[in-house]
Amino acid sequence: MSSTRTAIFEGLLNELSRLGVDLGFAANADASGIAVDGLTDISEFKSSRFDPEHFADRYLHRPTATTAEDYIRLATTLNPTTGKLSNSANWTDVTTLYYRLLGVHPDVIHNALQMAQKRLPLRTHRPFAPGMEDYDMLLSGVAYWDGTSGSSAASNMALSKVSTPGDVLAGTQALFLNATGASGYSRGQKFRCQPGKSFYTALLARADIGNVTYKMRDVTNGAYFTGITNPTYDGEGIVLMERWDTAPAGCEEAQPEIALTGASDDVYASAIFGPYFAGATRFKLPSTVDEGWKLRLIRPARYGVSISDGVREAQSQEFEGDLLLSVHYSTEHLYQDANPNQVLLEPGVKLEQQPYWLALERPEFDISPLSSEAAVSYIPLNVSMPYFIHETLKALSTLPGGAGDPSIGRLLVEYEGLTAALTVNTPRQRRHVPRNTFVVRA
Secondary structure (H helix, E strand, C coil), X not given: CCEEHHHHHHHHHHHHHHCCEECEEXXXXXXXXXXXXXXXXXXXXXXXXXXXXXXXXXXXXXXXXXXXXXXXEEEEEEECCCCEEEECCCCCCCCCCEEEEECCCHHHHHHHHHHHHCCCEEEEEEECCCCCCCCCCCCCCCCCCCCCCCCCEEECEEEEEECCHHHCCCCCCEEEEEECCCCCEEECCCXXXXXXXXXXXXXXXXXXXXXXXXXXXXXXXXEECCCCCCXXXXXXXXXXXXXXXXXXXXXXXXXXXXXXXXXXXXXEEEEEEEEEECCCCEEECCCCCCCHHHEEEEEEEEECCEEECCEEEHHHEEECCCEEECCCEEEEECCCCCCCEEEEECCCCCCCCCCEEEEEEEEHHHHCCCCCCCCEECCCHHHHHHHHHHHHHHHHCCCCCCCCCHHHHHHHHHHHHHXXXXXXXXXXXXXXXXXCCCEECC
16 A cells, blocks of 8 residues: 655654654644734644744744745744744745644655665566566556557557556556557567567456457568467456567568457556567666666466467466576676666576566665655555654754754664664665754653
8 A cells, every 4th residue: 555755754753753752743724724924723732831932943844835935934933822823934825724843844854754765675576578668568658559669550549558456467557458440459669580580478468348469560571470370369357468489581670569359449458578589698677677686586477277379367377486696697787888787697597488577676765756745655654664763763863952862862773673674785875964953752
């Protein structure tokens, strides 16, 4: 379950308060409670316990205000009788009620959240399509399927990317192909091949309406590959459609084609595996795999239930015989090269003609940095919150009121132990932290 930065921020404030570190709170001002010179929140500020200077120099943070200049103000004086807290400069937005009152600048916490994300490992499985753009369907648009890029092409087809869990079989999204006329098709990026050379590809898809066929096109000669029966499926299940092709005479370029028969047919394509050429030992890695440790395993998959010729039940998948770093393959990272990240199979190791998955591990910051209130973390909060707490405590330990504080020191030691086990092996960087004060409750 994903969590927005807003939810994480509020949860962090609550958890720190429980630990005795009071950084502030989040709340909504009273209806019509925002004036240009302050905000009124009777439930929080109307109290005889408070003097007029009780919240002076705290940060009034309005992250969802409609104007950027309202992002931050310093609190000045409080009227404990009316519950109005004045601020250092006038607001422009007087309608957005959500605010936070903080003892540190909010960017101290924002920086801590992102530092924690650099330590949090996010593991994923990704179809292995060496060197091919958007065969894994992870790009945001459909340019490599609609004719815009990569010598792709489409006819009688409306294309889009979808993220509904029931329609996505790998990764975070799938290509939705919705026919707008009979005999519609979409062709992916073309790839180089040699006449007489054998290679394997496979389409992972969820059929919905009508009939889907997986074809291979000879781009050089403007014809379709022959020699095998095109795998075709007219059910509504989740299937793997496989091809074992040999490039025909004169064929120097080929490309996969997903074809629909009827004018109202549709299908959800989650990935195309390959091409894996017979005898190949060097393959291009995705640009995100820019360090060797990020590739944990290369996982061959088998699909045990056959539906028809070249069509298998995708939910019968089994992983077997994982390829291991330094045993079966090594990675090469030549950052100045046009193709900087590659995997090299060890002598005697070959990719068989079957689907392969990449088991990847990357810092969550690389995938979904918490750079805005709407940004999300995909790691469950029960796993990530100790990291957020630890990095916030580290930031606080550099501020006046935190350096040398025994309570902060004790908590730092405790959360260092809690977070050590899962931390990914990424370089740490020093960063500047804004300075202010905060309150540690006894």
